[in-house]
Amino acid sequence: MGTLGSRGAGVTDYYGIEARRVDMIVSTMSNAWASAGGFCAGSMHVVDHQRLSGAAYCFSASLPAMLAVGAHEAINVIEKEPEMVTRLHENVRYFHQLVKEYLMGKFEIEGDGDSPVVHLRVNGEEDRIKRIVDECAENGYLVTVAKYSEQERIKRRKSIRIAISGGHSFEQIKGFVECLSKIEPSKIELPKIEIAKIE
Incomplete structure (x- = not known):
């Protein structure tokens, strides 16, 4: 709705x-x-x-x-103001077009082409998702790690949840996709966890 x-x-x-x-x-x-x-x-x-x-x-x-x-x-x-819905649909189409152009192969993309909500997953790199979200924030783009309940029947992998709005401009959408396209998930270094020996 x-x-x-x-x-x-x-x-x-x-x-x-x-x-x-x-x-x-x-x-x-x-x-x-x-x-x-x-x-x-x-x-x-x-x-x-x-x-x-x-x-x-x-x-x-x-x-x-x-x-x-x-x-x-x-x-x-x-x-x-039905033009708000029309504008949203235009933004969603534009975003999906840019995703195909810039992000295919780098991220797994989940979401219908008409939906304003899209989930991006990093191929085999779930632990790097939070770092990607942080990097987007540093560049002025607010996205979030999707959260799921432990009680859900279908267990979903971690993802970056993106919600496109009718209030976004084409320039903002393109800037965000370009920001994501510059991130190399495989090159993001994760903090090393050291496990202490118990004697």
Whole structure:
């Protein structure tokens, strides 16, 4: 929600499916809407079942009013200014084009070509990811190491999480990709760990 589809209305918008034809729509409000929490929407009988059977409902609190209003306003802004979504899509296409041109072979790239979120992994060099993130920060680009819960079913390798915004300029995007292209992951020296002998 907020990024995919011509209106930014999510997966149903992206694939041209009427929302009412889907049993349940689930989304986070913490990314595109800069709020917190999430929601489930669907037909009355599906939502009733979810409400009564979902542990998240039984063991959670309501979203603070301030965050609910913030998410609501973000939706209003996206509806009133559809060019924001158009600009985001242009930036995402441009970023993916540059990634193919500059970074293929240097990083493993994971993420759909239409998604504003991309994960970069270093071929066989997970320990170097934090150093790459630090080097990006030194050059004025803020990216982060993706964090995953130990309880997730699918264990993911460490990655650099990149989120493209509609507020980025083409110059900023190109500068960031050029910064990454100058980094040689295999040449990043890691601190040596010495193990003391116990006598």
